[in-house]
Amino acid sequence: MGNSQKCDLCAKPATVHLTQIVNNQIHKLDLCEKCAAEKGVTDPNGFSLADLLVKSSDSSDKAGELLVCENCGFTQKDFKKTGRLGCPECYVYFAPLIDPVLRTMHKGDTHMGKVPEGAIERKVFHERIHHLEESLQASIKAERYEDAARLRDELLEVREAMAAKSISL
């Protein structure tokens, strides 16, 4: 067992070694058992390279320019403390902080995997219904009853199609 390497965080002998190659650049991290455990590296479910990357983003925040998520109130300080975000919207507000490190953390910065078809389909249906309902109200108001009847039929068809695909409202 070689223990020549030192922990990147506290300089004790390192026993946990992480390496990633991204864009032909090697990113290496050597940690001692204690630091690895603290950072959740040895916990299969809590591993978070982000916690470590937060440390490296220290230099980027100048006073007075701290980011905040307007949706959930999560702050840049909270992110530094936890390495995690507050809500899905945070990704919009913290983009300047996160986007630059994504390529270091991952194989790329764009999603290439599964897409939730159901959710997208549901969104399309909901928008369609919303639009039809608005038009229907408008045509009733304007006493365009032929249009209203047509829209009502269309609305019924869309609802039937949704039921057939077992999409709920």
Next chain:
Amino acid sequence: MIIEPLLKARPEISGELSRKDTIVLTTRIRFARNLAEHPFPGWAKADQRKEVLSACLPSILGLSQMKSGLSAEVDDLSELEKQILIERHLISRELMEMKGGAGFVISKDQSNVVMINEEDHLRMQVLLPGFHFRKVMNAINVLDSKVEKCLEYAFSPKLGYLTACPTNLGTGMRASAMMHLPALVMSNQMEKVIRAVNQLGIAVRGLFGEGSDASGSIFQISNQTTLGESEAEIIKRLTSVLNTIIEQEFNARETLLETEPTKLFDKIGRAFALLQNSYLITSSETMNHLSLVRLGVDMGMISEEIRSSVDQLFIDCQPGHIQYLADNKIEPNERDIFRAAYLRSRFENLTKPEFIFKK
């Protein structure tokens, strides 16, 4: 005990083991998913987490996969129950530490697990014994697509599934195999292997024990990155790494048998004798001896018949399980005594290992 049905269930006897299944103990894939417009569990208030729990539970309990499964809230579990579920890798430590609104559903056969309000709103996992990424991938994909029909996921076309931690962005997928690699450990090659696979974006962790001291020579090997590649590409990369490690383990066994048979036989023989004759034995010592006995079974030195009971002992000899087997009537410092007695009874009537030197 709420989790009693899980513990009473006997594991199904799996069919014929392939050569690779002796090294890959289990295959697991987990997907991290979150609900749109809800704060992540770590930032949410307890009542917001409870809201998410009640939004998710009906959909998950309604899945055919979860028929007659077990569902509970973490707050309703005793400390011992929590420990047992963690030792079985059914539930994570992080879920157990969440205060308020954390829950889970485990399928009857324990292959499907959905955790609610862990680091992410949903952590879904499928776990099967042996080396079966295709099967596990199909199963988790079906599970996810069904859940997705009922719940609105947080998803961005650019970043994929949005997760509490940026390290899980994109696919939100962690695919892993639990591998038993005693010969690589014995021949001091594990460090080299870890370094090599790390370079390919694959992480290696010890299973029992902490850090690099993987007691039981059992390692969890998984993808480190989740964004920028499809699920299939990640699995393909991981599978090819695992296949290489499997071959290296077999080679290391062959080499040990050819170059150091006495040392190998001595280790396996001693491990067997210790499990058969100890009166005080710690959990990590047990893991190491069981690992060697399992190696003996793999190499035909010990009867194949005891394979499944050795695998069961890996689970049953952990501290929480010992406490449970002793009806929770022993003090923590009496566990080593109870464990030794339990092992003696299990090994009492087993046929001794048989070692044959190659010419």
